[in-house]
Amino acid sequence: xxxxxxxxxxxxxxxxxxxxxxxxxxxxxxxxxxxxxxxxxxxxxxxxxxxxxxxxxxxxxxxxxxxxxxxxxxxxxxxxxxxxxxxxxxxxxxxxxxxxxxxxxxxxxxxxxxxxxxxxxxxxxxxxxxxxxxxxxxxxxxxxxxxxxxxxxxxxxxxxxxxxxxxxxxxxxxxxxxxxxxxxxxxxxxxxxxxxxxxxxxxxx
Amino acid sequence: xxxxxxxxxxxxxxxxxxxxxxxxxxxxxxxxxxxxxxxxxxxxxxxxxxxxxxxxxxxxxxxxxxxxxxxxxxxxxxxxxxxxxxxxxxxxxxxxxxxxxxxxxxxxxxxxxxxxxxxxxxxxxxxxxxxxxxxxxxxxxxxxxxxxxxxxxxxxxxxxxxxxxxxxxxxxxxxxxxxxxxxxxxxxxxxxxxxxxxxxxxxxx
Amino acid sequence: xxxxxxxxxxxxxxxxxxxxxxxxxxxxxxxxxxxxxxxxxxxxxxxxxxxxxxxxxxxxxxxxxxxxxxxxxxxxxxxxxxxxxxxxxxxxxxxxxxxxxxxxxxxxxxxxxxxxxxxxxxxxxxxxxxxxxxxxxxxxxxxxxxxxxxxxxxxxxxxxxxxxxxxxxxxxxxxxxxxxxxxxxxxxxxxxxxxxxxxxxxxxx
Amino acid sequence: xxxxxxxxxxxxxxxxxxxxxxxxxxxxxxxxxxxxxxxxxxxxxxxxxxxxxxxxxxxxxxxxxxxxxxxxxxxxxxxxxxxxxxxxxxxxxxxxxxxxxxxxxxxxxxxxxxxxxxxxxxxxxxxxxxxxxxxxxxxxxxxxxxxxxxxxxxxxxxxxxxxxxxxxxxxxxxxxxxxxxxxxxxxxxxxxxxxxxxxxxxxxx
DNA sequence: AATGAATGAGACTTCATTCAT
DNA sequence: AATGAATGAAGTCTCATTCAT
Numbered sequence: 001x002x003x004x005x006x007x008x009x010x011x012x013x014x015x016x017x018x019x020x021x022x023x024x025x026x027x028x029x030x031x032x033x034x035x036x037x038x039x040x041x042x043x044x045x046x047x048x049x050x051x052x053x054x055x056x057x058x059x060x061x062x063x064x065x066x067x068x069x070x071x072x073x074x075x076x077x078x079x080x081x082x083x084x085x086x087x088x089x090x091x092x093x094x095x096x097x098x099x100x101x102x103x104x105x106x107x108x109x110x111x112x113x114x115x116x117x118x119x120x121x122x123x124x125x126x127x128x129x130x131x132x133x134x135x136x137x138x139x140x141x142x143x144x145x146x147x148x149x150x151x152x153x154x155x156x157x158x159x160x161x162x163x164x165x166x167x168x169x170x171x172x173x174x175x176x177x178x179x180x181x182x183x184x185x186x187x188x189x190x191x192x193x194x195x196x197x198x199x200x201x202x203x204x205x
Numbered sequence: 206x207x208x209x210x211x212x213x214x215x216x217x218x219x220x221x222x223x224x225x226x227x228x229x230x231x232x233x234x235x236x237x238x239x240x241x242x243x244x245x246x247x248x249x250x251x252x253x254x255x256x257x258x259x260x261x262x263x264x265x266x267x268x269x270x271x272x273x274x275x276x277x278x279x280x281x282x283x284x285x286x287x288x289x290x291x292x293x294x295x296x297x298x299x300x301x302x303x304x305x306x307x308x309x310x311x312x313x314x315x316x317x318x319x320x321x322x323x324x325x326x327x328x329x330x331x332x333x334x335x336x337x338x339x340x341x342x343x344x345x346x347x348x349x350x351x352x353x354x355x356x357x358x359x360x361x362x363x364x365x366x367x368x369x370x371x372x373x374x375x376x377x378x379x380x381x382x383x384x385x386x387x388x389x390x391x392x393x394x395x396x397x398x399x400x401x402x403x404x405x406x407x408x409x410x
Numbered sequence: 411x412x413x414x415x416x417x418x419x420x421x422x423x424x425x426x427x428x429x430x431x432x433x434x435x436x437x438x439x440x441x442x443x444x445x446x447x448x449x450x451x452x453x454x455x456x457x458x459x460x461x462x463x464x465x466x467x468x469x470x471x472x473x474x475x476x477x478x479x480x481x482x483x484x485x486x487x488x489x490x491x492x493x494x495x496x497x498x499x500x501x502x503x504x505x506x507x508x509x510x511x512x513x514x515x516x517x518x519x520x521x522x523x524x525x526x527x528x529x530x531x532x533x534x535x536x537x538x539x540x541x542x543x544x545x546x547x548x549x550x551x552x553x554x555x556x557x558x559x560x561x562x563x564x565x566x567x568x569x570x571x572x573x574x575x576x577x578x579x580x581x582x583x584x585x586x587x588x589x590x591x592x593x594x595x596x597x598x599x600x601x602x603x604x605x606x607x608x609x610x611x612x613x614x615x
Numbered sequence: 616x617x618x619x620x621x622x623x624x625x626x627x628x629x630x631x632x633x634x635x636x637x638x639x640x641x642x643x644x645x646x647x648x649x650x651x652x653x654x655x656x657x658x659x660x661x662x663x664x665x666x667x668x669x670x671x672x673x674x675x676x677x678x679x680x681x682x683x684x685x686x687x688x689x690x691x692x693x694x695x696x697x698x699x700x701x702x703x704x705x706x707x708x709x710x711x712x713x714x715x716x717x718x719x720x721x722x723x724x725x726x727x728x729x730x731x732x733x734x735x736x737x738x739x740x741x742x743x744x745x746x747x748x749x750x751x752x753x754x755x756x757x758x759x760x761x762x763x764x765x766x767x768x769x770x771x772x773x774x775x776x777x778x779x780x781x782x783x784x785x786x787x788x789x790x791x792x793x794x795x796x797x798x799x800x801x802x803x804x805x806x807x808x809x810x811x812x813x814x815x816x817x818x819x820x
Numbered sequence: 821a822a823t824g825a826a827t828g829a830g831a832c833t834t835c836a837t838t839c840a841t
Numbered sequence: 842a843a844t845g846a847a848t849g850a851a852g853t854c855t856c857a858t859t860c861a862t
Binding site for chain 2: 110111121122124158159164166169173174176177178180184185188199
């Protein structure tokens with residue numbers, strides 16, 4: 001059970017995060033500053049330290065929220081369909097859609113090369129098909145799609161890694177070109193999710 | 206003909222840019238500051254304003270240089286081979302290699318969503334196969350690879366755009382995972398350039 | 411008779427003081443802060459204001475406790491021996507020992523030149539042999555040691571004052587050189603208490 | 616040869632130091648702050664960083680200046696007289712006088728227990744008569760005063776150390792009791808320098 | 821008795837930039 | 842061409858304290 005106070009505190013925390021997010025959207029992630037947040041929520045800078053230990057914590061929470069959203073969306077998409085080809089398309093589409101909903105966090109998370117971040121986000125290493133759920137899901141999907149053909153684990157892992165990186169690239173590009181004509185954007189998303197990704201996954205040449 | 210003065214000035218400009226680059230490599234792009242540059246080239250901050258109007262200009266030139274390098278590398282690769290499939294592979298490989306040589310600039314250029322930047326870097330819009338040389342080269346390559354099959358221009362443009370975005374994503378991922386085992390990195394680069402990209406370019410399904 | 415409440419309150423007060431002391435020992439006297447105390451005793455900063463009017467009061471009580479400890483130790487030492495020479499040595503040794511037990515408070519008390527503090531700690535003024543117990547004890551001791559020689563009160567007072575200041579100096583130095591080899595420290599304390607102080611007290615030349 | 620600019624810069628540096636000193640005298644050493652200095656010299660805080668790298672540097676220079684002054688004064692006094700007894704008195708008097716001229720620095724230097732400071736100020740360790748000039752001068756003086764009596768090096772070193780600590784204690788006490796009646800102060804200084812110190816140096820009992 | 825929210829002042833420092841010389 | 846002086850804004854964070862609950 002939460003008391004009113006706890007709810008208020010939670011609300012305040014969320015207000016701070018929202019403000020931080022708005023700044024990030026307008027001026028970029030690096031422009032987030034305690035001062036600006038304070039001005040936006042109309043409180044003193046000091047107060048913010050009541051709710052967060054440091055600016056770093058605020059940013060970190062922001063990123064985690066974004067990352068969680070992406071993971072959830074991906075998992076949901078994976079469960080929604082059975083047929084491997086359709087599953088792959090659904091996952092790709094979900095990934096692109098969610099990325100576009102949290103452009104700032106997405107960009108940062110996939111662009112930050114600090115060791116502490118990379119530890120969690122890397123997936124190009126050998127064996128990623130076992131250690132990274134997303135790559136694992138992709139790899140299985142690929143194997144399911146290519147039943148009958150001879151194929152080793154390495155090949156499916158490399159393919160999964162390639163698809164992941166490629167999709168991230170497309171997401172990023174769509175984020176950066178934020179003023180792209182919506183119809184064209186939709187066309188690209190569809191083509192990529194339904195056609196290109198499927199081609200990548202087809203282990204033949 | 207250039208006078209000595211002009212040559213000196215050019216040299217100075219380049220020194221400044223080089224210093225800025227080194228800072229970016231060590232501490233990240235945002236860490237570039239007039240003061241740090243000044244200290245590095247052992248001149249006063251003020252002097253820098255003789256050669257560049259503002260910090261922004263320095264950064265901007267830096268990015269342009271990076272972009273130019275990428276374009277050159279791509280064009281060279283394109284000319285080096287005739288056969289379309291091999292040409293595509295060569296271009297992809299060259300792109301990844303060059304991106305890894307200028308990680309900071311590459312990341313910034315492809316991540317910056319400022320209108321002024323996007324104007325030059327966007328290529329997802331309809332008609333990019335005509336306006337953007339890189340996309341054009343890709344599109345032609347794709348068409349050459351698929352002679353005999355029926356295919357409209359839109360399809361080849363969408364495919365070219367997809368390949369461009371995907372390759373950029375792979376480049377970015379390789380940059381971020383800078384501590385990836387070199388052998389594994391080489392394997393991924395090869396697999397992506399020789400196999401995955403070719404699959405993407407094969408317009409069938 | 412004290413009620414439970416009063417005892418609890420007293421306990422709380424002492425907890426606060428103890429916490430303050432620990433901070434002082436670890437980070438220095440100036441590092442004492444209401445917040446740190448609060449964190450240490452696991453209460454809110456606000457609560458501390460129920461028990462003390464201000465940070466200043468806490469610090470002040472802390473110092474008084476230190477001063478009292480010193481006085482007690484000195485008095486005990488004085489009573490323990492009869493022979494004047496041995497008494498002087500015992501007092502000196504006790505003073506140094508106690509000072510080393512409460513290094514922070516000792517340093518502050520004898521270094522603070524705020525009028526309000528100096529009022530209680532000064533002893534160089536004329537007539538201190540009457541107004542300051544410690545100086546009085548010293549002066550008497552000196553007189554006892556020099557029976558037979560002609561000597562006026564002024565001389566014994568000046569000598570007592572000198573010994574007091576000198577011993578404080580030695581205490582301070584031992585505190586500051588806190589990493590001095592223990593054996594060497596013991597040797598210096600002994601030499602000073604048994605020999606040097608006695609020489610100072612011998613009114614002849 | 617110094618240019619006008621260099622002289623101006625030097626002047627500015629000194630102004631900053633002077634301001635810092637004044638703050639220390641009025642509000643204590645810890646009250647020194649870049650802001651306050653800036654306000655006092657009527658410039659912006661930023662400018663101060665033109666002349667000093669950090670607040671720490673300012674404080675450090677201040678202390679060094681004080682320490683140097685003390686050393687010089689002591690050396691001068693030592694050279695001024697030949698007879699050992701008189702030399703000891705002259706040194707003591709000079710030390711007390713100079714200490715009273717730079718009360719803040721003196722207190723800090725002899726009270727700071729940071730390892731980096733203690734490394735330079737310690738003199739209670741065994742062998743200080745060789746490593747510390749001041750102790751060396753004192754030890755020699757003591758030996759000169761006690762020619763004819765049997766005495767080992769250890770004894771003279773311990774005595775020198777004791778005198779040094781005692782005199783520092785007296786200096787500190789005089790600084791703290793800054794409102795002591797001037798006549799009484801003079802009397803104490805004289806008594807201590809002429810009588811007490813001499814007794815301490817007389818190796819008999 | 822105890823809490824949490826909130827403030828306002830102040831701490832050090834870095835930065836891009838301008839200007840007179 | 843080059844310097845050094847100077848500014849003003851902004852950055853993060855810590856602190857003592859008050860107040861309503």
